[in-house]
Structures are given as C-alpha cells and as structure tokens.
Amino acid sequence: MMNTLFAFLLLLLVSSANADILPLYFNGAGITDTVNIHANNPEKPGDTLSAKVKADTLIPVNMKPFFGNSQFLDRNIIDRINYKYTGDILKDLGFNYVRSHGLDGYPDETILFGVGNNGISYFEDGVLLNSRVNNNYDLNNSQSEYIDSIEVLPVTRGFLYGIYNNLVSVNFITKDFISSKPYSRIKYYQGPNGEAMIDAIFNQIAYKKLKFSVDVSNRKFDSSYVNSGYSQWQVRGNIKYYLSGNWNIMASYNYAKSLVGLNGGVNVDSIISASADVNTYLYDPLQAPVKFNNQSQSFKDHLFGFRILGKYLDNSYTDLNFYYNYKETELNNSADTVFYKNIDKEKLAGVNLQQKFTLDYIDIKLLGNYETGRLSYYSLYNTYLNYYPVDYSNFSISPIISTQLLDSCLVPSIFFKYSRNSYKNDAAANGSYAGWGSDLTYCYSEAVKFYLGFSNYKPGPGRQYVYNYEFGATYNSANLGINLKLFKRNNYFSYNRFSFLTDSNYTVSNLYGTAVDMKAVVWKVALEAHAYFYGSPQTTGQFYRMPKINLTGGVYYENMLFKNNLNLKTGISVDYIGQRNEPVYGELGPNFKMDFTVAGEIQKVAYVYFTWENLLDAKYYIIPYYPVPARNIRFGIAWELFN
Numbered sequence: 001m002m003n004t005l006f007a008f009l010l011l012l013l014v015s016s017a018n019a020d021i022l023p024l025y026f027n028g029a030g031i032t033d034t035v036n037i038h039a040n041n042p043e044k045p046g047d048t049l050s051a052k053v054k055a056d057t058l059i060p061v062n063m064k065p066f067f068g069n070s071q072f073l074d075r076n077i078i079d080r081i082n083y084k085y086t087g088d089i090l091k092d093l094g095f096n097y098v099r100s101h102g103l104d105g106y107p108d109e110t111i112l113f114g115v116g117n118n119g120i121s122y123f124e125d126g127v128l129l130n131s132r133v134n135n136n137y138d139l140n141n142s143q144s145e146y147i148d149s150i151e152v153l154p155v156t157r158g159f160l161y162g163i164y165n166n167l168v169s170v171n172f173i174t175k176d177f178i179s180s181k182p183y184s185r186i187k188y189y190q191g192p193n194g195e196a197m198i199d200a201i202f203n204q205i206a207y208k209k210l211k212f213s214v215d216v217s218n219r220k221f222d223s224s225y226v227n228s229g230y231s232q233w234q235v236r237g238n239i240k241y242y243l244s245g246n247w248n249i250m251a252s253y254n255y256a257k258s259l260v261g262l263n264g265g266v267n268v269d270s271i272i273s274a275s276a277d278v279n280t281y282l283y284d285p286l287q288a289p290v291k292f293n294n295q296s297q298s299f300k301d302h303l304f305g306f307r308i309l310g311k312y313l314d315n316s317y318t319d320l321n322f323y324y325n326y327k328e329t330e331l332n333n334s335a336d337t338v339f340y341k342n343i344d345k346e347k348l349a350g351v352n353l354q355q356k357f358t359l360d361y362i363d364i365k366l367l368g369n370y371e372t373g374r375l376s377y378y379s380l381y382n383t384y385l386n387y388y389p390v391d392y393s394n395f396s397i398s399p400i401i402s403t404q405l406l407d408s409c410l411v412p413s414i415f416f417k418y419s420r421n422s423y424k425n426d427a428a429a430n431g432s433y434a435g436w437g438s439d440l441t442y443c444y445s446e447a448v449k450f451y452l453g454f455s456n457y458k459p460g461p462g463r464q465y466v467y468n469y470e471f472g473a474t475y476n477s478a479n480l481g482i483n484l485k486l487f488k489r490n491n492y493f494s495y496n497r498f499s500f501l502t503d504s505n506y507t508v509s510n511l512y513g514t515a516v517d518m519k520a521v522v523w524k525v526a527l528e529a530h531a532y533f534y535g536s537p538q539t540t541g542q543f544y545r546m547p548k549i550n551l552t553g554g555v556y557y558e559n560m561l562f563k564n565n566l567n568l569k570t571g572i573s574v575d576y577i578g579q580r581n582e583p584v585y586g587e588l589g590p591n592f593k594m595d596f597t598v599a600g601e602i603q604k605v606a607y608v609y610f611t612w613e614n615l616l617d618a619k620y621y622i623i624p625y626y627p628v629p630a631r632n633i634r635f636g637i638a639w640e641l642f643n
Contacts, residue, residue, distance in 0.1 A: 060178070061248045061309040063125050063319065064354075065151045066161055066171055069411075069441045069451060071483065073150040075175075080569055080599045082609045082636070084189075084197070085219070086142035086172070093152060094485065094515030094530045097550045097577075101626040104195055104221035105230025105260040107138040107297070111546050112168045113155050113487060114511045114534060121158070121166040125174055126352050127305065127323055128162040132392075133344045133375050135164060141256050141301065143234045145187055145199040145638075146215045148175040155487050156437050156453030156468045160417050163350075163369050163394040165435060165459045167466070167492060176240075178211060179203055182642075189609065189636025192629075194222025197636075209242040224285045224629070225263060227293050232258035247310040254303040262331070264291030266625040283619050283627050295333040302326045319354040341380045348373035361405070367398040392423040409443040421461060431461030437468070449474045459493070466492045483517040508536050508543065521558070526569075529553035547589060549578035554597070567601040572615075582624055591620040593628065606639030 065072070073092055083089050087110050090096045099109040099116070109116040122129045122137040130137045151171040159165040177183075183203040190196045196219070203213040214237045221230040236254045243249060267289040271281050281288045308320045327346040333339065350371030357364045372393040379386040402413040420432040435457020442450045451472035456465045467490040475482045490510050515532035531551040534543065556571030575593045582588055598610040610633075617631040 060242055061246065061311060061317075062176055063173065063307075063309065064317070065149075065173060066123075066126070066169070067151075067153055067157060069449075070151045070153050070171075072152075075148055078147065078150075079601070079607055079638070082597055082599060082611045082634070083144065084195075085140050086144045086147065087139040089144065089147075089150065090139075090170075091552050092517070092530055094483070094517045094532050095513070096530070097532075097546050098622075099545060100622050100628075101265075102622070102628050103224065103228045103230070103626065105140055105219070105232065105258065106228075106262070106626075107140065107260075109545070110139060112152070112170070113158075114489075114508060114513060114546065115167050115492070116545065119166050119492075119507070120168040120170060121162045121164050123162060123169065123171040125307075126161075126171065126319065126321060126354065127303075128164070130162075130164065131327065131329070131344065132346050132348060132373065133329075133377060135166070138299070140219075140232065140258065140260075141234075141299065142172060143199075143215060143217055143236060143254075143256075145185075145201060145217065146174050146236060147172050149173045154439065154451060154453050154470050154472065155489070156439055156455040156470045157415070158468075159435055159455065159457045159459075159466075160367065160398045160400070160415055163371055163396055163419070165417070165419060165433070165457055167459075167468070167489070175201075175213075177203070178205065183640065184642055185638065185640050187636065187638035189634060191634035192632040193224045194220060195634070196220055206239075211240045211242070213238045213240075223261070225266070225288060226285075226290045227261035227263040227295065228290075230258070230260045232256070246312065247308070250305070250307040250309070252303075252305040252307070254301070254305075256299065256301040259296060259298045262292060262295045262297050264295065265621075265623070266627065267291045268625050279619075282625065283630070292333060292335070294335050295331070298328075298330045298332070300326075300328045313357075315358040317354075317356040319352075321352045323351075324349045339380075339382055341378070343376075343378040345376040345378075346373065347375075361403050363400075363402040363404070365400040365402075367396075367400070369394070369396045371395075388425075390423055390425050392421070392426075392429075394422075395420050411441045412438070413440070414438045415455075417457065429461065433458035433461050433463070435465075439470075447476050463493070464491050466490070479521045481517075481519045484514070485516075486512075486514045488512040508534075508538065510538050511536050524557055524559045526556045526558050526571075527553070528556065544581050544583055547578035547580040549576075549590075551576040556597075565603050567604075568598075569600070570598040571596075573597050577622065585624040588622075588624070589620070591618065591622070591628075593618050602639075606637065609634075609636040609638075611635070 071093070073089060077092060078089055081089055081092065084104065087098055087108060090110060093112065095113050097111045099111065101108055110120070112120055117136045118134070151173060153161065153169040155167060158167050158169040161169045185201040187199045188197065197217070199215065199217040201213070201215045203211070206212040217234040219230070219232045223229040234256045236252065238250065238252045240248060240250045266282055268278055268282065270289045271278050302325070304324045306322045308318065310318045312318065325346065325348040329344045331342040348371060350369065353366065353368040355366040375390045375392065377388040396417060396419040398415060398417040400413060400415040402411055404411050415438070416434070416436040418432065418434045421430055423429040435455060437453065437455025439451065439453030444450065451470065453470045454468065456467045458465055468487070470485065470487040472485045492509050493507055511534060513532055513534040516529065518529045520527045529551065530553055534548050552575050554571050554573035556569050558569045560566070561568055573595045577589055577591045579587060579589045594615045596612040596615055600608045602608065612633055614629060614631045618628060621627050
C-alpha cells in the first residue's frame with residue numbers, strides 16, 4: 001500500500017510547480033488585493049483584456065522570537081536534514097544529546113546544556129507545551145513540518161520564559177506566510193518495519209484579508225521488537241485576519257492523538273535464565289524477549305488559541321495570546337498476572353503577553369504569564385484506585401531592559417523575573433520566588449559576534465539559587481561558520497511541582513561545558529561538526545544518562561547540478577557517543593555509528609531524501625536494553641504541489 005502511494009505521489013511531482021510565497025517572519029511582506037478581468041474583445045477576436053485593480057496594501061504584524069541573539073535553526077537548515085521527527089532536528093545543536101530507545105515514537109529524552117526531562121521548557125510561538133504534571137514534553141508530539149525555525153535561548157535567559165523557571169528554553173516558531181495563490185505541500189517518507197510518515201499542508205487567502213491554513217500528519221511504525229508499534233495523527237488549523245496594518249488577529253486549533261507500545265526493552269534476565277548467550281538474542285527482533293508484552297502509552301491533546309498582534313504606537317509591539325489546553329496521557333498494562341493504569345489529565349487556561357516599547361536608545365520588554373487549571377492523576381493497580389486532583393494558578397512577570405550603544409553594535413541588558421504558585425492540596429509547591437540576570441551582546445562586524453551573560457534564580461519555592469554563566473562567539477563567512485559556546489552552572493537540580501513526583505537523582509548540579517557548531521567548505525566539500533565536552537568539579541559526580549563527550553557531523557559533497565536545477569548534498573554522517581554511566585547498569589560506550597545520506601532540492605519546489613542508516617551495522621544500546629536499529633534504508637520526498 002505504501003509503495004503504491006509513494007509511486008502515485010512521485011507521479012504527481014512531475015506536474016508540480018512553484019508558488020509565489022511571501023515569507024512573513026522577521027521582515028514582513030505587503031499584501032496586495034488584485035482583481036483580474038479577462039474579456040473577449042468582439043472587435044479583435046482572440047484578444048484578451050487584462051487589468052489589475054489595486055484595492056489595498058497591508059504590512060502584516062508577525063510573531064517574533066523571544067530574543068534576537070538566540071541560536072536559530074531555520075527552514076533552510078531543517079529541509080536539508082533527513083529527520084524523522086522534531087527531536088532529530090535538534091542534532092544540529094552542539095549541546096544536544098538524545099537518550100534514544102532506537103524505536104519510532106518512543107518518548108526519548110532530549111538533553112540540552114546537560115539537562116533533560118524536568119529541565120527544558122518547550123514553547124510553540126510562546127505557548128508552553130510541557131506537561132504541567134511532570135514538566136516534560138515528548139518531541140514526537142511536535143508537528144515538525146509546520147515549524148519555520150527553532151530558537152534556543154542562551155542558558156542565562158532560559159528561566160525568563162513561561163511559568164516554569166527551567167534552565168533551558170526552546171521555542172518552535174511556526175510558518176506564517178502568504179501565497180499569492182493557493183499553496184500546498186506534501187512530505188512522505190518510508191523505512192523498514194512499516195515505518196512511514198505523510199504530511200499535507202494547505203494555505204490560502206480565503207477572502208480578501210482572511211488567511212486559512214491546515215496541516216494534517218500521520219506517522220506509523222508497525223513493529224520491530226515485540227510491542228514496539230506506534231501510530232499518531234496530528235491536525236492543526238489556523239485562521240489569520242489582517243484587520244489593518246497595525247492589528248492582526250489569529251485563531252488556531254491543534255489536535256494530536258498517539259499510541260505507542262512500551263516494551264521496556266529486551267529482557268536480558270530472561271535470556272540469561274535460559275542459559276543462552278545474551279548477544280545471540282539481544283539484537284534479533286524476532287527472538288528477543290521483552291519486559292512488557294502488553295504495556296502501552298496513549299496521548300491526546302486539544303489546544304485552542306486566540307492571538308492578537310498589534311502596534312498601537314510606531315515604537316511598540318504587542319503579542320497577546322489566550323489559550324485553552326486539554327491533555328490526557330494514559331499508561332496501561334493489561335498483563336495476565338497484574339493490571340495497572342496511570343492517567344494524567346490536564347485542563348489549562350492561560351494568557352501570555354509580550355509587550356515591547358522602544359524609547360530612543362532604550363528597549364523595554366515585558367513578559368507576563370498567568371495560568372489556571374486542574375491537574376488530575378489517577379493510578380489503578382489491580383483493584384486499588386488512587387486519585388490525586390490539584391487546582392492551581394501560576395503567575396509570573398519578567399521585565400527586560402536593553403540599551404543600544406555604538407550604532408547598536410553593543411547591547412547590554414538587565415532582566416528580572418518574579419513568579420508565584422498557588423496549588424491546592426500541595427502546600428509544598430506554593431510560594432513566590434525570583435531571579436535576575438544581565439547579558440551583553442557585541443557585534444564586532446557583520447561576521448563576528450559575541451555574547452556574555454550571567455543569571456541567578458530559584459527553580460521553585462524553597463529552592464536554593466542557581467547560578468549560570470555563558471560566553472558565546474560566532475563567525476560566519478562564505479566558506480566558514482563557527483558557533484562556540486561555553487557555560488557554567490552551580491546548584492542546579494530539576495524541579496517538579498508536586499510532592500508525589502520526585503526529582504531526578506542523576507542531575508549533575510555543578511557542571512561546566514563547551515560546545516561548537518562548525519561548517520567549513522573547501523571547493524564542493526563541506527565538513528560539519530556539532531560537538532560538546534562536559535566537566536564537573538563534583539568529586540562524587542558520575543555522568544549518568546549522558547556522555548562527557550558527544551559528536552555528530554559528517555563530510556558532504558554540495559553542488560548545483562543539471563543547469564542549477566538540483567541543489568545536492570550527499571555524504572557520510574557520523575554519530576560518536578562517548579563513555580557514560582547508566583543507573584544500575586554501570587558503564588557504557590563509547591559507541592560509533594555511520595550513515596550515508598542524500599538530500600537534493602529540485603527546482604526549489606521539491607526535496608528528495610535517501611539514507612542508508614548504520615552502514616557498518618554497529619551493535620550497541622544507548623539505554624539498556626534498547627538496541628540501536630540494524631542497517632536499513634529510508635527514503636522520502638517533500639514538494640510544493642499544484643501551486
């Protein structure tokens with residue numbers, strides 16, 4: 001079925017044409033209403049009278065990033081990555097490491113700046129995506145094809161945004177553009193074990209100043225090891241009305257539903273008890289026993305949003321966002337000997353404000369968040385039911401004051417955040433807490449920029465202050481790009497809002513590290529590297545869950561071919577995971593994996609992808625005992641269709 005579908009979609013590619021897309025992010029673009037009049041001239045048969053009547057021109061008001069000097073992965077970079085889901089895109093960040101289970105749809109833990117679950121705030125256009133129960137977010141639930149760019153805040157500013165004072169903040173900025181005619185885009189990929197994804201986007205000016213867009217996605221993975229199947233549907237709709245050149249309003253709805261088998265990995269104890277060689281079965285999906293044959297996790301999400309973007313003064317900018325979110329996560333095990341089910345339900349309503357004023361050489365930005373809701377935790381073990389409801393409200397406000405010196409090349413800033421929690425039935429999470437910091441950006445030239453920042457804050461009520469330091473330097477030219485970061489933190493521990501959820505025991509509280517993102521081009525050959533190194537002054541510190549050294553990169557051939565109709569990037573990519581320690585299991589690694597990849601852009605309307613994964617058929621596991629996928633082939637295509 002999938003092969004037939006792919007052949008049909010490939011046939012459609014031949015007839016595809018480019019759309020005239022006007023990107024809105026950052027710079028904006030004019031909207032011109034036109035009326036085309038076509039009539040036959042009776043005096044000169046065959047002649048056509050064509051006229052354009054200009055009705056009105058607007059400059060849309062667009063969503064902006066949190067911080068202009070964040071690190072960004074834009075769509076030009078994203079489209080040349082043969083990714084499966086959003087978590088793969090983040091591999092192009094030096095401080096990134098993924099504790100992969102090697103199975104599609106599994107809730108992998110992404111670690112940035114040395115923190116993972118409970119320490120990263122994920123946003124979409126400024127709206128917090130994290131679960132309010134456990135402060136986590138599964139990146140499988142991010143609709144990757146609707147992302148325009150990804151913003152990663154400096155670690156010194158991470159706590160400023162949203163209702164949580166997490167160490168790291170990542171903001172997914174969605175696509176916001178106008179096409180002069182109806183625009184559509186389809187992406188499809190296919191791999192082994194029934195792995196497949198299809199995504200369809202449609203965007204149109206529905207009526208004069210009213211824009212409508214919709215994105216529908218489906219991912220699936222039949223199974224490799226027992227109970228490892230995955231299926232997911234995602235739908236989003238967006239309506240934007242250009243009320244005037246100063247005010248735009250938006251309404252949106254996002255829906256997601258998924259089901260994944262959580263088999264717990266290979267049951268090595270069972271293999272050993274049978275007096276068998278572990279390695280004989282560990283990497284054999286057909287024979288390896290797993291821990292849980294019937295355990296699964298389902299997820300549902302409904303997110304409604306209403307946004308007002310405006311400039312009531314020439315020197316101001318307003319982004320006011322109202323939202324309502326219902327989430328439900330269910331962990332279910334229906335084994336014969338024991339039955340248990342855990343359900344988290346979240347009903348959230350909130351409002352976010354980003355207000356900016358520019359007064360001569362002073363920029364004042366005010367961030368405000370208010371949220372209220374009910375969180376319900378159900379736990380059923382055989383016939384015993386535990387129910388834990390919490391009503392809560394959270395409030396935070398963050399002023400940021402900046403000044404521009406030396407023709408805006410030198411920008412010092414100071415910022416502050418005050419937060420207050422109010423939780424019923426959980427007094428330990430109540431209280432107020434604060435933090436502050438300062439940073440400096442310096443633009444030596446168009447090619448060379450520097451960043452220096454410091455902050456200290458409390459992750460939650462009753463916690464000690466966390467101290468963060470970061471230095472960054474970037475250099476960009478036609479043939480060389482380098483992004484260097486150094487950071488240091490003290491006294492950091494991840495924080496859960498509820499007393500029945502314990503903190504991770506494996507966070508390195510005092511940590512320093514350096515990371516580099518680099519691309520060098522010599523002739524048509526490009527060398528890319530994204531690497532980090534971590535260290536810690538803690539004498540008892542072992543780097544649980546993450547390696548001290550991690551590297552992803554590759555050597556690629558890049559060139560324009562066939563009279564500039566094909567923009568090709570192909571080569572060998574590598575992943576090196578340094579030595580690490582896993583709780584209970586002890587020391588792992590180092591490990592190495594190599595892939596062959598092809599990404600080609602055809603006439604600026606289509607991308608073709610091909611990956612031969614794990615060329616050397618390496619056998620290892622990142623998390624015991626979830627083996628890395630065996631050697632396999634995956635291919636896909638994305639194109640703008642019928643525009």
